[in-house]
């Protein structure tokens with residue numbers, strides 16, 4: 001016979017799970033239904049192929065847009081964005097580049113929208129989680145950073161997000177308090193972020209400390225070292241390591257099953273970038 005307290009505890013855990021777990025990718029996904037309604041109301045807009053994949057439970061990979069607007073000049077940024085989307089497609093997943101266009105959060109961009117964003121460059125608002133409400137309310141065009149991209153990906157049930165480098169703790173951050181909101185988002189939003197670490201201009205040891213404080217699972221893929229975006233060598237050790245896609249899947253599965261708020265950040269060296277899509281599950 002089951003102990004009543006245990007049953008109550010299980011119910012509480014299930015309730016918590018509904019709040020913190022990413023929405024499942026299916027037509028019955030309540031987030032999708034909300035998104036559909038929001039779409040009708042001029043809210044979140046999901047591109048056709050992305051919507052179709054989410055409804056059918058097929059793999060979708062979120063991509064950020066600040067790297068397009070602020071990371072490179074036009075037209076290299078446009079070409080690179082298209083190339084990254086093509087790599088995702090070749091690997092059997094649907095790419096969903098996320099941005100806010102004229103106040104509308106868009107999950108997946110048409111080619112002309114991608115070009116518009118690339119041409120706008122730094123005139124697009126660099127939009128982190130803090131800025132989302134303002135950019136939408138003012139009907140502005142915002143390029144989403146890692147934190148804002150994770151926010152929208154989780155809202156529509158996308159569980160994997162691929163980018164170059166994430167933000168981190170800036171040097172002298174101990175006095176300036178300049179810590180990227182990417183790090184706090186990683187601690188609160190259950191989206192697996194596949195990236196090449198942080199740039200060496202940031203304070204990597206403090207970035208790792210902050211990720212630990214936020215409860216973020218940081219895993220090196222095929223490396224013991226935390227990569228520094230342009231180079232696999234930072235001199236800082238990654239807290240843990242996996243070597244196969246199956247190990248990655250097991251860690252992600254464990255995080256969800258155990259309902260931990262320790263979400264997964266997989267760090268890759270740049271040379272592994274073409275291999276990242278093996279992580280889609």
Ligand SMILES: O=c1[nH]cc([C@@H]2O[C@H](COP(=O)(O)O)[C@@H](O)[C@H]2O)c(=O)[nH]1
Pocket residue numbers: 064066067070071128144145146147165166167168179180181182199229
């Ligand atoms: O090497 C780079 N890392 C990160 C970014 C972008 O900058 C954001 C972090 O900005 P901040 O440090 O202001 O939080 C990241 O999420 C990403 O969008 C970038 O352009 N270049």
